[in-house]
Each structure stands twice: as structure tokens, then as C-alpha cells.
Amino acid sequence: MIPVPPRPSEPTAAExxxxxxxxxxxxxxxxxxxxxxxxxxVQEYLNGPVRVLAGPADVLALTATIQHHTRSTRPESR
Structure with missing residues (x-):
């Protein structure tokens, strides 16, 4: 796996x-x-618990987690 370079700045609210x-x-x-x-x-599913994320960095961390989970659970497409 290729390492991810560090971000040059903090994530913004717009991002x-x-x-x-x-x-x-x-x-x-x-x-x-x-x-x-x-x-x-943030709510994962209807009637599910509501999570409170502190700010934009937490939203991007959640996005990365969801992307990783989605990519690791799908079948290989070769």
C-alpha cells in the first residue's frame, strides 16, 4: 500500500x-x-443513533473509513 502524504492544511468546512x-x-x-x-x-441509517463529530477533520476521517470499508469488501474486478 502506498503511504498517504500528510495534508498541507486542516480540512475546511466546505470540504x-x-x-x-x-x-x-x-x-x-x-x-x-x-x-x-x-x-x-451524522446518522448511518434511519432511526439509528446520531453521532456527534467534532469538526471537518472528523468528517474526512469518517469518509476515509467508509471508503476503506467499501473498497475492502467489494469483490476484485479484474
């Missing part, structure tokens, strides 16, 4: 919002809402 929108559109999350405090409220 987190874009990724949250993608995850909801692709139905990988049920909901992701930015609270006025800068925290994110």
Missing part, C-alpha cells in the same frame, strides 16, 4: 460539507448535518 453530501447521495450515510457549533451530526 467536509462536500464529502458529507457525497456520502448521503450515495446512501452510505442516512444524514449528515452541520450544527451551528461547527460540530457534525
Amino acid at each position: 467536509a460539507s462536500t464529502w458529507a453530501d457525497v456520502l448521503v447521495r450515495w446512501r452510505l450515510l442516512h444524514a449528515a448535518v452541520l450544527a451551528p457549533t461547527g460540530q457534525w451530526l
Whole structure:
């Protein structure tokens, strides 16, 4: 596996919002809402528990986890 270079800066709210929108559109999350405090409220599935994420970095970390899980569980396409 190729190591990921470190980010040159912290993730922005706009970047987190874009990724949250993608995850909801692709139905990988049920909901992701930015609270006025800068925290994110995330729900994996309807009637599931709501998780509170501290900020944009946590949204991107969740996105990476979902991408890793999705890629590691799909069959090889060769």
C-alpha cells in the first residue's frame, strides 16, 4: 500500500460539507448535518443513533473509513 502524504492544511468546512453530501447521495450515510457549533451530526441509517463529530477533520476521517470499508469488501474486478 502506498503511504498517504500528510495534508498541507486542516480540512475546511466546505470540504467536509462536500464529502458529507457525497456520502448521503450515495446512501452510505442516512444524514449528515452541520450544527451551528461547527460540530457534525451524522446518522448511518434511519432511526439509528446520531453521532456527534467534532469538526471537518472528523468528517474526512469518517469518509476515509467508509471508503476503506467499501473498497475492502467489494469483490476484485479484474
